[in-house]
Amino acid sequence: MRVIINGKEEYIDKERLTVSELLKEKKVEMPETVSVQLNSSFVRRNDFNSTFIKENDKVDFLYFMGGGG
Amino acid sequence: MPLNEEQIERYSRHILLQQVGGKGQEKILNARILIIGAGGLGSPAAYYLAAAGVGTLGIVDSDNVELSNLQRQVLHFTPDVDRPKVISAEEKLKSLNPDVTVKTYNSRVTAENITGLIKDYDFIIEATDNFTAKFLINDACVFNGKPFSQAGVLRFMGQTMTHLPGSACYRCVFDSPPPRGSVPTCSEAGVLGPIPGTIGCIQATEALKYFLGTGQLLTNRILMMDTLSMEFTTVDINRNPDCPICGENPSILELKEYEQPVCQVEGTEETKQR
Numbered sequence: 001m002r003v004i005i006n007g008k009e010e011y012i013d014k015e016r017l018t019v020s021e022l023l024k025e026k027k028v029e030m031p032e033t034v035s036v037q038l039n040s041s042f043v044r045r046n047d048f049n050s051t052f053i054k055e056n057d058k059v060d061f062l063y064f065m066g067g068g069g
Numbered sequence: 070m071p072l073n074e075e076q077i078e079r080y081s082r083h084i085l086l087q088q089v090g091g092k093g094q095e096k097i098l099n100a101r102i103l104i105i106g107a108g109g110l111g112s113p114a115a116y117y118l119a120a121a122g123v124g125t126l127g128i129v130d131s132d133n134v135e136l137s138n139l140q141r142q143v144l145h146f147t148p149d150v151d152r153p154k155v156i157s158a159e160e161k162l163k164s165l166n167p168d169v170t171v172k173t174y175n176s177r178v179t180a181e182n183i184t185g186l187i188k189d190y191d192f193i194i195e196a197t198d199n200f201t202a203k204f205l206i207n208d209a210c211v212f213n214g215k216p217f218s219q220a221g222v223l224r225f226m227g228q229t230m231t232h233l234p235g236s237a238c239y240r241c242v243f244d245s246p247p248p249r250g251s252v253p254t255c256s257e258a259g260v261l262g263p264i265p266g267t268i269g270c271i272q273a274t275e276a277l278k279y280f281l282g283t284g285q286l287l288t289n290r291i292l293m294m295d296t297l298s299m300e301f302t303t304v305d306i307n308r309n310p311d312c313p314i315c316g317e318n319p320s321i322l323e324l325k326e327y328e329q330p331v332c333q334v335e336g337t338e339e340t341k342q343r
Contacts, residue, residue, distance in 0.1 A: 006293070006302055006304055007302055007304065030251050032247060032248055032251060033247050033248075033251050033252050035242050035243055035244075037304070037306065037307075040305065040307055041307065042241070042242075042307075042309045042311065044311060060304045060306075062242050062243070062291060062293075062304065062306075063228075063252075064200070064221070064243060064247045064252045065221025065222060065223050065226065065227065065228050065252075066198065066199060066200050066203065066221055066223070066247075066252055066254055067109070067198055067221055067222040067223045067254055067255035067260055067265070068106060068108065068109055068110040068111075068195075068196050068197055068198045068220055068221055068222055068255075068265060068268075069106060069108035069109055069110075069138075069142075069197065069198025069199075069255065
């Protein structure tokens, strides 16, 4: 399945998967540290398990970054 | 006030720019910018904004300079260790450009003082090292309709976004601070010195663009920089209807400091708010 992750074309070896499964697939260990946009709308954290990614979807992973001092 | 001869020479490389000119330089000379944090991000932002001739620069920081700061916090020099960061910053900036009025606030930002601190400034630069301050600054700027630049760095990565009243805010992306200990801080995981340097320069650029009214600001998008692959990516973001502060049913109605989400170890850098 072709998806666009943070603007880059990627191929996932699955027909259908949830946001949570995609996070696992991309080795994001702690989903509570990432915000996810699916086709330009933020996905509620509680919906990561029930929201499915489809062919050609645009997914953005946004990570917390707390440093700066 | 029209530019004097010395100013025409000092700012000549700005004045040559079609988007700046004498009029734009006058706008910069009248700008009032508050930088919260005189550390890794705040150092380059403050230097370039002072060099650019920003009329009033406010600097907020409650810390003294530590030896471990000097690898990246270029406002501070070795003899400044143990001196207040705001004093060290003020000396360097005034020496760089006497046109600039530097106002210092040797304090941390709190729910009680932040509204008063940002009141007299037209643009805020969030250059802190902790989520408590990052969320508080976002909330205060959204409540008070203040434009601001937000940024974060870690290891070899950085990211930044700009908020204007009505555009997506930090909480549209991150609704609340991450669980304690889940996201490492720079003092736990490290940061390459030039990373905050680069991102702080981008924050200064955004501030100057704001006053000049030129170009496209980083509003409704986040710039993400990964210097290992040396890739810069911008991700478009939309205002989030579920945003707890600017969404359809906001749950945050007053300023509050959110619990320090990082592991607290007494005496280490991350327990202090810049």
